[in-house]
Amino acid sequence: MKHNRGQLIDVDSVDEFDRRLSAHPDAAATSTGPADDPTTSPGRVDDPTTSPGRVDDPTTSTLTGWRIHGLDLRERTETVLGCRVSGSLFLGCTFAPGVEQLITDRGGLIFPTVPETPVTVDRQNLYTAGELYGDGAYPVSLDARTYAWSQQPPTEETALAERLHDHSVSVALEEWVRGRRIAGVMGGHAVHRGTPPYAQAALLGQLATVATGGGPGAMEAANLGSRLAVHDRQVLDSALRTVAEVPSFAPDIGAWSAAAFEVIGRFAEPVESLGIPTWHYGHEPPNPFPTAIAKFFGNPVREAVLLEICNAGIVFLPGAAGTVQEIFADACENYYAHPSALAPMILVDTHHWTEVLPVWPLLRALAADRAMQDRIHLVDTVEEAAELIIG
Template identity: 35%
Template sequence: MTGYEARDRLYTASELLEGFLPDDELGFTKTHDFSVFRRFYMDGFTAPLSIEIRQQQAAHDAAISGALADHLTTARPLVGVMGGHKLTRTESAYLLVVDLARYLTRENFLIATGGGPGAMEAAHLGAMFAYADDFRLNEALNEIQKVPILPHLIGRLFDDAGSILPDRREHLREAHLWLQAALRAKELCPAPYGESLAIPTWKYGQEPTTPFATAYAKYFQNSIREEALVAKSKTGIIYARGGGGTLREIFQDVEENYYEEEASAFTPMIFFDPEGYWQNDAAVDPETGNVSRQGIKLDGVLREIFKLARARRRDTEQCWSKIRFTVDFEEIVGLLESHRGPAQERRALMLQGHAGDLPATP
């Protein structure tokens, strides 16, 4: 199998991690997931070498989109959690995402993320342990924090023949240990697992896909994946601390909300960080480049954007009430619950043609 074959269902963690060798220091690279990434890279990465390759990848992604639509026809209200892949497993922002995702899963929401490390992993970990007791969750956190940081995996990994470059082997050994810690933590979760949905891409296939989700809509084209992640999260989107990728998702969401005809359809945007990351400018030493305080101040910018966008509709305040900078779990649930009806209608419209009778959940 090339990995490009069209499918009629989403992936599972066991399918993506098939071939993993726990005792091999490069066991992560033996998985089906990494093998597909290697093939994707050798076939031109984001610029396929032939029309045949492009067509195979497109057929795969189209089939995944269909499988995702089928999956969502029976899913609970979908809440996106976006955030940076660099967030470490010991940071307070990571641990708070774990707690929030656990709380939201217990409140009958389905968590969806981009399926990578950092804030995304934290969301799936929390969702999986939603029905486990605190002792089991803390055991899992203790296990996963033995390898708190994912190594630097950006940049070329292979030579022209597809072999791993010698100077990158140590990074992949560290990635293996990072994934192995997650798998040990997963083993500590008793049944039933809390469900969650990951929507990753092989564009970032050098990073291990989190094993904590219960379904994976994995794409080759990142643009399709981003559209699926933002567009499907109609109940609301939560933004944990993040960088460039998270900013792209924020402003994709801003664009969709900008053009909404009715304030009732405006999707809630929740900026979630215990240190007010989205409400503070970064503090950077101009001489050394050292960052003493992280932050990207968005509250004023977003207010001005939507003041302009909603001026003619005269519903600026109504829309602004759906943008929150908060870490209050009950406030977040209250906002998401208030949008349940409009989200249900929007999801039914998006999934029209993919299934017959749709359920009464968004």
């Protein structure tokens, strides 16, 4: 399916490229791509005349969230370099000399056409971070090549390969979760390393066995905390300082993942945790901290599976549109569930969920006189959330 609106946009002609930019020349002020962190500053753009290229200029156009297929952009060099490119994907495009390096330096992803399916469609096990990232640069990793392959024009053969792959991952995931009590952690994926929200999510991960959406931000922090759960708080604090040296995967996924792998290499015998990312949001890399990664092509399958496996309940950390969607998807499951199948829903941060985004009043009204009304909770600390999960 071609994406024409929302946070992802597929562009497959030069005319469409020109039309979209001319129609919204100030798009950077309103279009941010995947951002689910209410604390993130708006209007951050890439300026090729500024080092390192991050400036607050709401007049600069943005290609964030664009997936540009097979275009000859040699005559659009000035236009491309005048845009924010962090979070964009160029698949099989042609550029003037030197432009590719400038784009990648500013957080854009450039892939050649990938002719064959990079992944094994009949997998027997879940992925590991080492398998997805490999030993080289990120653009040549299995993860990046698979995303590039998935963005090519679909055929019956590629559609079948994706579905067979996702089915095999579902079977492997069903085996992995059997007999485990799993708590979900959801929250803003734009939360940066080195911030208090990131540290709080990591602390929550230390207090419970977690499954996350497998991406960056709060998800990464929870998987990090869970991985180091057998260690004391000083070890966690040391790991947090290490990853904070590279706060975000933009503009350099390689440096971001290298900081994570440095922590992973430092501590043996990790506590198990799960990440469930998707190549639908492949411009956001999977975080390396889960011991098992169930990566899907189809995002709806991934979202449904994540809700289903969290039999110990789900903790919702502060977030924005994506987290709100997850809250009410989970609420719908609990609203119609048999009482024996209910799982706790725990919202962390009273101010955020009653004032910033007043989800709590609606959730409480929805749960009134239903079996789920005693399973929804609003707390202020991750310690309170962990107690409810453990209990």
